[in-house]
Amino acid sequence: MKELTQSERTMMHLYRYRFFNMDAEKVAPFELTQDGIGEALGISRSYASLIVGRMGKEGLIRMGRLAIADDAGRNPRKVYLLSSKGEERCRTLIDGKDPDDILPRNINHCRTDCFDALGREDRDILGALMLIEVPVHHRQVPGGRSVPLLPVDPSGFVSIRRRTRKLYTGRADAETLRRWHSVAADWCADNSGPLDERILHLVSAERIREAAKLAGSNRYAIMDSPDPGTVDALDLISRNPSMDDLAEVAAFSYLRLGMLDKARSAAGRISDDSVCLKGAMMAEILLAEGRRSAALERALDVYCADVRTALVLGKCMAANGRHAEAVVYLRKARRCMTESGCLFRLDEALRWEAESYLSLGNPELALHLLEAAYCSAKDPGVTEMLRNRVDVVSSEDGVGLQGVHI
DSSP states (O other), X not given: OOOOOHHHHHHHHHHTTTTOOTTTOSEEOGGXXXXXXXXXXXXXHHHHHHHHHHHHHTTOEEEEEEXXXXXXXXXXXXXXXXXXXXXXXXXXXXXXXXXXXHSOOOGGGSOHHHHHTSOHHHHHHHHHHHHOOSOOBGGGSTTGXXXXXXXXXXXXXXXXXXXXXXXXXXXXXXXXXHHHHHHHHHHHHHTTOOXXXXXXXXXXXXXXXXXXXXXXXXXXXXXXXXXXXXXXXXXXXXXXXXXXXXXXXXXXXXXXHTOHHHHHXXXXXXXXXXXXXXXXXXXXXXXXXXXXXXXXXXXXXXXXXXXXXXXXXXXXXXXXXXXXXXXXXXXXXXXXXXXXXXXXXXXXXXXXXXXXXXXXXXXXXXXXXXXXXXXXXXXXXXXXXXXXXXHHHHHHHTOOOOOOOO
């Protein structure tokens, strides 16, 4: 059979809906809209609009306006069906064959038994793509465009609809989902996928040791910008006694997310062998709860002149109005960071030190420290907060922004 034109492919697509009664129904399938036609054929909406316009002039289709399934709250949209002339031409074109054999459907536009009939490898690839949240180009798919039922948009990206994902993941059994998550985790590893997503796939695939190792190697990145779902997964992993080193990651991440009850629970699982670390974590939680005196008492008890305990003690001193002492411990924390080569929470130490210098009547030094904190922050939300704080302090004191070696 000769290669079909786009108009003929459009007719094939609409022929599948020849029994839909536009005059009797109140809701139409998405597939009858310009967006639906474009998605089914892998062409842009503007190109689909051009095609249906030409077909309308030839009398091959008829148009109506109906609400669209799964499109709650939207106004009625234009929908298209073949006219009797279009149906007749389509019957001549297919010559008794099944339209699906001539114009294969993709996963968004097929019966579930079409998916079930695929080999397990192809089902697993499609299943993994339904679980992956980041955009995936067809060149990144194992097998590329040769994977059956793979929907690809005009830009070359896989375009599995949300309701399709929900349908197939909802009907999959636990073992199948575990396998799909495992394929998705491997895809993230091979394609530099997001750390948080890869960890979640590994946990869902029950590849716990790999998830724990990955989280341990990237603990600072996780704590800098914690994701609630990822932290919940790590919190679950840390309940295993052999992986309780992740309890600190979970506790601190929960603290940054403002989930203090969960932070306290995770902190309770930090090994008793790490007395200073556990005590410092508890002091931070007390401080976040507004219990400043209790936090200071705990921070004093566990101080051992390292980064964590010096930073916590400095924060607690500042929170209790003891700013001259606070800057001593905060500067100690910064020195320890420099000596160790790990600058995790440098922005936090600089910010607390700046606020203490403001209280001590030295706004110029405070502004320098705030600007340095702004430059070293990793989390976008913290960066924005520090930028606003720099603007406020600068405008209040008339001190211009300038670089300074800290």
